[in-house]
Amino acid sequence: MAKEDQGLAIGIDLGTTYSCVAVWREHHSRVHIIHNDQGNNTTPSSVAFTDQERLIGDAAKNQAATNPQNTVFDAKRLIGRKYSDPVVQKDMMLWPFKVVAGANDKPMITLNYKGEEKQFCAEEISSMVLVKMREIAEAYLETKVKNAVVTVPAYFNDSQRKSTIDAGTIAGLNIMRIINEPTAAAIAYGLDRRMNCVGERNIFIFDLGGGTFDVSILTIKGKIFEVKATAGNTHLGGEDIDNRMLNYFVEKIKKEKKEDISGNPRALRRLRSACERPKRTLSLAVTASIEVDGLSNGIDFRSSITRARFEEINMELFNQCMETVDRCLADAKMHKCSIHDVVLVGGSSRIPKVQELLKDFFEGKDLCKSINPDEAVAYGAAVQGALLSEGIKNVPDMVLLDVTPLSLGKHVLGDIMSVMIPRNTTIPVKRTKEYLTVADDQSCVKIQVYEGERTRASDNNLLGSFMLSGFPPAPRGHRFDVCFAIDENGILSVSAKENTTGISNKIIITNDNERLSTEEINRMIQEADDYQAEDMKFLRKAKARNKIDDYAYKLKNALKNENFSSKLFSEDREKISSAITKATELIDGDQQEEEIDVFEDHLEELINVFKRFVGKSD
Numbered sequence: 240m241a242k243e244d245q246g247l248a249i250g251i252d253l254g255t256t257y258s259c260v261a262v263w264r265e266h267h268s269r270v271h272i273i274h275n276d277q278g279n280n281t282t283p284s285s286v287a288f289t290d291q292e293r294l295i296g297d298a299a300k301n302q303a304a305t306n307p308q309n310t311v312f313d314a315k316r317l318i319g320r321k322y323s324d325p326v327v328q329k330d331m332m333l334w335p336f337k338v339v340a341g342a343n344d345k346p347m348i349t350l351n352y353k354g355e356e357k358q359f360c361a362e363e364i365s366s367m368v369l370v371k372m373r374e375i376a377e378a379y380l381e382t383k384v385k386n387a388v389v390t391v392p393a394y395f396n397d398s399q400r401k402s403t404i405d406a407g408t409i410a411g412l413n414i415m416r417i418i419n420e421p422t423a424a425a426i427a428y429g430l431d432r433r434m435n436c437v438g439e440r441n442i443f444i445f446d447l448g449g450g451t452f453d454v455s456i457l458t459i460k461g462k463i464f465e466v467k468a469t470a471g472n473t474h475l476g477g478e479d480i481d482n483r484m485l486n487y488f489v490e491k492i493k494k495e496k497k498e499d500i501s502g503n504p505r506a507l508r509r510l511r512s513a514c515e516r517p518k519r520t521l522s523l524a525v526t527a528s529i530e531v532d533g534l535s536n537g538i539d540f541r542s543s544i545t546r547a548r549f550e551e552i553n554m555e556l557f558n559q560c561m562e563t564v565d566r567c568l569a570d571a572k573m574h575k576c577s578i579h580d581v582v583l584v585g586g587s588s589r590i591p592k593v594q595e596l597l598k599d600f601f602e603g604k605d606l607c608k609s610i611n612p613d614e615a616v617a618y619g620a621a622v623q624g625a626l627l628s629e630g631i632k633n634v635p636d637m638v639l640l641d642v643t644p645l646s647l648g649k650h651v652l653g654d655i656m657s658v659m660i661p662r663n664t665t666i667p668v669k670r671t672k673e674y675l676t677v678a679d680d681q682s683c684v685k686i687q688v689y690e691g692e693r694t695r696a697s698d699n700n701l702l703g704s705f706m707l708s709g710f711p712p713a714p715r716g717h718r719f720d721v722c723f724a725i726d727e728n729g730i731l732s733v734s735a736k737e738n739t740t741g742i743s744n745k746i747i748i749t750n751d752n753e754r755l756s757t758e759e760i761n762r763m764i765q766e767a768d769d770y771q772a773e774d775m776k777f778l779r780k781a782k783a784r785n786k787i788d789d790y791a792y793k794l795k796n797a798l799k800n801e802n803f804s805s806k807l808f809s810e811d812r813e814k815i816s817s818a819i820t821k822a823t824e825l826i827d828g829d830q831q832e833e834e835i836d837v838f839e840d841h842l843e844e845l846i847n848v849f850k851r852f853v854g855k856s857d
C-alpha cells in the first residue's frame with residue numbers, strides 16, 4: 240500500500256443493520272460508492288466470534304443462524320445507552336447474544352471467542368465495523384485512510400454521538416465530523432438536483448432503514464442546506480418487517496404442518512433470516528417464495544407469500560411511518576403543500592406500499608428516487624468529508640446547518656425543565672439565560688443539565704451536573720448566567736457565571752459514567768490492534784493450510800502415477816510420503832494448537848519437495 244494519504248476523507252454510513260462507505264474522487268468530480276470484497280455496496284453491521292476467528296460483515300451475517308450467541312448485530316442500538324435504559328431492556332429480549340450490566344451500568348456484550356468468555360462494549364463492536372469499512376475503502380483506494388465523516392440518526396443524543404466518536408477513535412480513525420443521516424442524504428440529493436434549484440426548496444427526507452426510521456424537513460436555498468425539523472422512531476424498520484413475516488410463517492407452519500416452532504429458537508432464527516430475501520423480492524414482484532431445509536423435526540419448509548398478504552401483515556408498521564411523517568410536518572409548522580420534494584432513503588423505502596402511502600399523503604406528488612436509497616447517506620458523508628479536507632477543489636461548496644434533536648435545558652425549582660435550546664434549533668448555537676438563586680445566603684448553585692421534551696425535569700434525561708460555588712452569600716434572587724453551547728458535531732457544553740465576582744464553572748457534558756475514559760479508549764485501541772493481528776494470523780494460517788492441502792494432493796497424485804513413481808529412488812519416495820503424512824496430520828490436527836510457523840515451515844518443505852521431484856511450483 241502507498242503511504243498514508245492525510246488529506247483523504249471517506250464517508251461512512253454506520254447503519255444499524257447495514258453500513259456503506261463512499262469517497263469523493265477529485266479527478267472525476269464525483270462520489271464513488273465503494274463495494275466490499277463480496278461486490279456489495281452495503282456491508283452488514285455484524286461481528287461474529289467463533290472458536291477459531293473473528294468475522295465482520297457478510298461473513299458474520301452468513302453464519303449468524305448457526306452461531307447466534309456469538310454474532311453481534313444492532314450494536315448501534317446500545318451505543319451511548321445505559322444497561323437499565325428501558326429501550327435496552329426491551330431490545331435485549333430480541334437478541335440471541337447476551338448483554339450484561341458492566342461498571343457504571345454500561346451494557347456489555349458477553350460472548351465466547353476461541354473458547355474463552357469475552358466482554359465488549361458497543362463502541363468496540365462498532366469500531367470493528369468501522370475498521371471493516373475503512374479496509375474496504377483502503378482496498379479500493381490502495382492507500383491508508385485516516386479521516387472519516389460518520390453519520391448518526393437525527394435523534395441520537397449527546398452521549399450516543401460521543402460514543403460514536405469513541406468507536407471511531409478505537410478503530411484508528413480521525414472522525415472529522417459526525418453528521419445526521421438525513422442531512423447526509425440531503426447533501427447527496429442536493430448535489431443531484433442543485434443545478435435545477437431556483438429560490439428556496441423544502442425537502443422532505445423519508446429514511447426507512449433496517450432498524451430505524453427518520454424523517455426530516457430541510458430547506459435548500461442557494462448553497463445552504465438547513466434542517467428545519469426531524470422526527471423518528473427508534474424501532475421501526477426492515478427488521479420489524481422481517482419479524483412480522485416470521486410470525487406469519489410460524490402461524491402458517493402451525494396450521495399447515497401441525498408443528499409449533501415458536502419454542503425453537505434455532506428454527507425461528509433460520510426462518511427470520513430466510514424472510515429477508517422474499518421481502519426484497521416483493522418490492523419487485525407480486526409473489527415470492529421461501530425455502531428452509533430441515534427447519535424443525537426434519538420438515539423442509541417451502542411456502543410463498545403474495546405482496547397483498549405482505550402488505551396486510553405490515554400495514555400497522557406502514558401506518559406508523561405515516562403518523563411520524565405527519566408529526567414532523569406539525570413540528571416544523573408546515574403544511575404538506577409547502578414541501579417541494581419528497582426523497583426516499585433507506586433500504587425499506589423500496590417497498591411499493593410504503594411509496595404508495597407516502598405519495599397519497601403528499602397528495603399525489605411524485606417521489607424522488609434518483610439516488611440509490613442504500614447509498615445516499617454514505618454519499619453525503621463523502622461529500623462532507625471532501626468539504627472538510629484540504630486540497631479538494633472541485634466539490635461544490637455549501638454550508639450545512641443541522642438542528643438539535645432534543646430540547647436542552649436545566650432544572651429549576653419545582654423540578655421544572657427550563658428549556659435553553661428548544662429541539663430543532665439550528666446548530667452550532669449558543670444561548671445564555673439569566674437565573675436567580677432560590678434561597679437566602681446561597682453561595683453555590685447546582686446546575687443540572689437535561690435533554691428531553693417533558694415539563695418535569697426529572698422525567699427527562701439527565702446529561703450531567705456541576706456546581707458553581709464560592710460566590711459571596713447574598714439574599715435570594717441573586718443573579719447568575721448559564722450558557723448552553725452546541726458545536727457543529729452536536730456536542731454540548733454548559734457554563735455558568737456569577738457576574739459580580741466573575742466566578743465561573745463549565746462542563747462539556749461527558750455523561751460522566753457512560754462515556755469511556757481515555758485510558759479505556761487506549762486499552763481498546765490496543766485490543767483492536769491485537770484482534771486485528773489475530774485475524775491476520777488466522778488468515779495466514781488458513782492460507783498456509785490450504786496450500787499444504789493442495790501440495791499434498793498434488794504429491795499424492797504424482798506418487799500414484801506409475802511412470803513417475805517407478806523412476807524414484809526408494810528413499811526419495813519415502814521422503815515424499817513422509818511429507819504427505821505430516822501434511823495430513825497438520826490438516827487433520829487441532830489447528831488452533833499449532834503455531835503459524837509450523838504450518839508455514841511445512842509448506843516450504845512441501846514446496847521444496849514438489850520442486851525437486853515433480854516440477855515447477857506455482
Ligand code: ADP
Nearest residue numbers: 254255256257448449450477519522585586587
Ligand atoms: P440501516 O441504515 O438502518 O442499517 P439500510 O438503509 O441499509 O438500513 O436498509 C436495510 C434494510 O432495508 C434491511 O432491513 C433490508 O432488508 C431492507 N431492504 C433492502 N433492500 C430492500 C428491498 N428491495 N425491499 C425491501 N426491503 C429492503
Ligand code: MG
Nearest residue numbers: 254448585616
Ligand atoms: Mg441508514
